[in-house]
Amino acid sequence: MEKKMAFNLWDQMRWTEQMVLAGTPLAGTVGAPSDPGGLPGLSNIRAYRYNSVTREFEGNTIITSSEVQHSYNDGLYETITPANGVIFYIRADGGIVYYGDNGLPRMATQDMIWNPNFTTNPTSEDDDEAPDGGDSGAQSTHEGTVFINLGSHALFVTATFATTGNDVITKGGFVYGEGGHDSLIGSSGADHLNGGDGNDWLDGGAGGDLLDGGAGWDVVSYLLSSTSGVVVNLTTNENSGAATGDRLLNIELVEGTNYGDTITGVLREGGHGVELSGKGGNDYLIGKEGADRLYGGDDNDWMFGGQGADTIDGGNGWDVASYLGMSSGINVNLTTNENGGAAQGDQVLNVEVLQGTDYNDILTGVDRGGGIGVQLYGEGGADNLTGKGGGDYLYGGSGADWLDGGWGSDILVGGSGTDTFAFTAALGSGNVDDIRDFTVSDNDKIVLSRHVFTSVGLGVLSSAAFTAGVGATTAEHRIIYNQATGDLSYDADGSGALAAVKFAAMSAAGAQLSASNFYVM
Incomplete structure (x- = not known):
């Protein structure tokens, strides 16, 4: 697989090309500089051009950096013209100003620009459209060459590439996974990780990162790099905590931290849902309209699947599956997992608390063994709550509710309304219920x-x-x-x-x- 970059360098500028690779290099060259002559509108300035920087690899490759760095701060104009198909990222430690072909300034932007196919930039003084882009930089949609006035600041051009194999890349900046199942790990700064094709795993590290899974089934993980919890919302991309400043695109699985996280999913194209994994800590996992998979992990978690046929798995700890906020009632049976109503198609596993809706619900518990029961909350509506083995806690809420603790020493709370307390299990010293109200x-x-x-x-x-x-x-x-x-x-x-x-x-x-x-x- 061949990767090419070409850089136009103005006179009196010095550049060094650095590439650190682990893998099997097949070929690699750095083209000699040439002098294409001066450009109109920029008198007494001549350009040197590296014809190409080419590397070719095979198999699984680890790429830690591929960097071209400007070594002088003399404020002259720089021209960056990568070849077609190149993925790259530009960062300057001062402001960046774009120039057209006649040398006139066209726009000011942030300190970073990125573009997954950088052969498109402003070409004339009539072109003053601001570039499109995200929080991590700007990208242009115009053909031509970009001129960057760095003033007294240094310029860094970083391009990190993967192969079509399964890659592990541990360099920040702009990282592109290409094909295969890649693991991309960012730095402490603001990174742009793009998984490309295949099923990829992305960890942006610290800083406000742009994490784009690309095609395939892709994971963003905060487990290894975060020292506090995250708030991640795939629908709004308003993220905070250890995810402050991050933007997540084309992600199918978000993996939280060992702290308390709040993670909200998104309805993907085609009506598909996402996976949300809380890992450690007391987490809030919120699904949307698609078929979501929510995994609480360790500790005490609260999970809301939303619409769609969801899998809700509390994992370890004392976990809640909530349906409060649904637009109709549910029928959830924790013993058989044959569920209906607004819970049609759901699988509810390893939860200790089941919370119903404001409508008429049928909630059935499960025998967890060891005399340990579950908690069933009917909330609003006329609810039917049935415990199984173990000591269950049944709360009807408002409305005329039916409460049957089943076997075991249960606590029955009807709440407001005309409630019925049923006794249908065989009598014995281990089956004495407490009617609270x-x-x-x-x-x-x-x-x-x-x-x-x-x-x-x-x-x-x-x-x-x-x-x-x-x-x-x-x-x-x-x-x-x-x-x-x-x-x-x-x-x-x-x-x-x-x-x-x-x-x-x-x-x-x-x-x-x-x-x-x-x-x-």
């Missing part, structure tokens, strides 16, 4: 499964089957409410020989419960 005036209900409470008749509990006291005093008593402690027990034979079994505790001891507060189904 049963409110008689809200017409809250306690529903008992006939499959568990087998000696109780269906429908509204009969007054003969209910007693408020410390135990059954008749053969008909089945549900016993101890007002002093708030305990609820079931006695299968009333005042018979069988012992009563506690199945719930009312935190609001002393509530005026009656048989009408219970329903058997």
